Amino acid sequence: MRREPRIVAFCCEHSGKLAAGDESSSAALPDNVGIISVPCSGSVQTIDILGAFRAGADGVAVFGCHEGSCKHVTGNKMVKKRVEYVARTLEEIGWNRERVAFFPVAAVESKVFRDRLAELSENVRDRIHGYEKCLGKQSESAP
Amino acid sequence: MKAVSRLQQILDDGGFAVTGELGPPKGCDVEVVRCKAEHLKGMVDAVNVTDNQTAVVRMSSIATCAILLNLGIEPVMQMVCRDRNRIAIQSDILGAHGLGIRNILCLTGDHQHFGNHPQAKNVFDLDSIQLIQTVKTMRNEGKFVSGDDIEGAPNMFIGAAASPFSDPFEFRVRRLAKKVAAGAQFIQTQCVYDLDKFRKWMEMARDLGLHEKTHIMAGITPLKSVGMARYMKNNVAGVDVPDALIQRLRSAGKGKAAEEGIAIAIETIQEMKEMEGVHGAHIMAIEWEEKVPGIVERAGLLPRESVKN
Amino acid sequence: MIVAERKPIAEIRQMLESHRKILVVGCGACVTVCMAGGEREAELMAATLDLVFRNDSKCFSVDCVERQCEPEFLDPLTGKVNANDCVLSMACGVGVQTMAAQFPHVPIYPGLNTHFMGRPLEQGLWSETCAGCGNCILYKTGGICPIARCSKSLLNGPCGGSVNGRCEVDPDNIECAWQLIYDRMKEAGTLDLLDEIMPPKDWSDSAHGGVRRVVREDVML
């Protein structure tokens, strides 16, 4: 049976978290998405992202403020570089680099937030099904 | 001191010397050497043989020099510090002398990064100035770098290169002075296109009296095309082709650029003949040896006087 | 400090293929500071390998010691090392070898490529600065080492490949050390020092003289 890709979204509490809305908000988030609120996207460590994959996530999104709007000035720029580093590491181990992405979003851009998540889910979906088919045969076959 | 080579004889006698250059083949086909040598024979006083230039593996400089000697051409053996330590360098100098080679041009050598073995480990045990000093000590004092005595010292005419167009410009002449102090008897410069800058450099050299302590020969490389001129300007460190020159090649029109390049080379040589302290021209016709006779002739440098050792 | 860099995962993967229980050990000294093998990087390495081998039922554990190049700091690790099949050391080559000497019966693998002695030019960018040649000449060259910082280790001035202060070997990334020396000494009014010909260097004090040692008998026990 086809399952939805599991997505972990690290969300800056000044932008991504607000864009995600809370449980009472009208447009609820899909079940396959887990939100983790962070004080600044710049506090998301490389190990946290890898940790999410180890815990079984299929894709990881980091939502931070738009360029020039980070409350902590450089946090979004820093995490962008870390996300790129993880993407390269994923590539190195034979995974698809598109499993992880940084998305700039403003607190009010609730739709953008959902669109980006949907994008990531789409990117990841095909991969996981291909991957699950080969499970047990080859270890590195996760595309 | 008695001249050890025809080149030294001409220079010491106050003549305007002409040297050519021959790049050994990337294989063991001696015919290639003969063919190139044929163009140069009788047209120049001596022929430089490059030592794995731009760090591309070729037939060794010493062996090629020996082949030239057999063809009746006087070689200038180029030796770089990139590939040999002081043991190999001194050993090769002894061997070269044994084969009858009497001119040596001491160079640091291009970095292996530019060649066909960028993975190689370089040596640079000595630098070019230390190499000059080494050859001089071997000849004058009969001693190796270590201070050990040589049994039968090599008698070499020692040359060095100068790069007037590299940076820092003001340090270039000081470095030349160091080479002369180390024992360089003749100097062959990097190709000259920017005559104004060269004149300035010569003036600085004359201020230090270097033109009387060594024989400076100007490097001449005829440009084949606009593309080559641009390449030299942008990609070869220490070569500066003025825009006016490139424009001149361009306006020569299709198929005429090569002819114009040769004309420029001839004019440059003629300028050099008039410049105080310049004692010769070193013509580096890269893979274009067949043009050398024409250049030498049209520059009014023929016949090359026959000097006996 | 000693500057190192993580090895490609593919190479590490090959080393570890046949082992099941793997201990990744970081080092708290130079490689922590150059972001190559500290506790954080050791954890990252384990996490990455855990993904690589996710279907191979391997078990990774992580530890970090003060300095891997000192046996005393390795003693507390003995139990852990013995409980594992092999060690992936995230130290420089010195640390890896100290570890290998300390635990002769356990395979010790290097997780890093050790590059050079250098300094950070900015956060995240390190440059080679000392070649450890054993005979310092910095007092003659304006405090800039031509052996480590000139591509040809020239001692008597710049070669013809110096253009606009850059080295022709890689103009974008390498400064011409001799231009730096020249500028510095010109500023200091000590250019005359450069006119002296530096004789061929005695390389016997450097790596070319055989394995080197430094002995201080007065501090020996």
Added chain:
Amino acid sequence: MNHYSKTVNSGVRLERISVNKRVLVVGGGMAGLETALKLTRLGYEVTLLETAESPGGSILSLSSLYGLSGESDLLVQSRIEAIKQNPAVRVLTGARLVGVTGTVGDFRVEIEQAGQTIENRCGAIVVATGLEFGEELPGTGSPEKTISHKELERRLVDLQQSETNRSRMPSNICLIVEDEGVDSAMFSASALKNALAIKRLSKSSVFVCCDNVNVAGSGLEELYREARSEGVVIFRLEDMRPQVRETRTGLAVTVKDSSAAAPGGWQGLIEIECDLLVLPERATVPADGVSLQHLLNVSCDSDGWFQENNVWAKPVESNRRGIFFAGGCRGNFDVEDILAEAKGAALEVHNLLRHGKRLVPVGRVAVDASKCAVCLTCLRSCPHDAIEILVDDKGHNKAARIIDIACEACGICVAQCPANAIQMLADQFRDQDVAVSV
């Protein structure tokens, strides 16, 4: 799977920390003067630094640019007087800020005045270093026919003084008012004022090319009408910068006025023949403003103005708590804006230092000194300058330390530390959270 748990202990507490109620204001221009006055009214003692020999700032030399009536002169003069009378303000002229250490509530500053270095302590710093106008004009290939607005004003003064100068005024004058998107009432107003002056003093034709005639200011609407009725021709520039080319007799300026364009037909391209072109000078950050940015370790935008346009920071706030900006140093031209900012900065300072005490959460972020390699990564990474290196009695570095009063608990240092030596104790997610969310 193998878990490495992060050691977490909770121990965040609130502490009352004393803060210094003296405030340093850097720059004695309109913004600095106003901030100082407002601060004294709120009960603070102020040290006011001015590099020049007397306060007043660039507004005095630029007053004609601002001035519709010379009122800006008065605005400044009255404030200078008020400052002089005020015992709570210590004015240091000919003085420069040369060193800053410490953090909010307790900055230690070094001031250089007449070759002497004065040390001072303060709880907050307000930067009001202003702006300057470069004389450099974009090249048109015809320098003698191109002048700055400032130069035009000099000529207008000559014109007023002598009849003979009037006949020498070129017959066609074109004024361009646009500065790469900077839309300021000051620019358009001064251009209109000057255009009107030319009209009244000579027989010249005057054209004004303007991004947007800004009439949001007192008297500006009237000025605009007056200029129009006197025969000043105004073009509105849109999506095309004016193109200037030389002609045999003078200059030709091509502008595109879309309000004149015919839909689907003529695009509104108009060529103005003129023999004098007046271009706006560029406003720039003065050199000492740039060095101040380094000294204070505050961020600026790509043009060098203090304080990037950041939605999270209030206009006058910097990335460092306790350091504020006001006025021209932020790229502001407008007198009203400058005064409003000065007030804002004073209130922010008040908010921070009131009661001389500040309640600070302590221990949200903590350094494990035994793990710290003193690699300086956190020190370099912290956007708020809230990290220092602890030093022992002998001056040896021991470990990094979080300066709680300046810390914003963003977690960037935690993420950067290669030794895992910094922990976030509050509000931080754990690995378990990740596992749960998956």
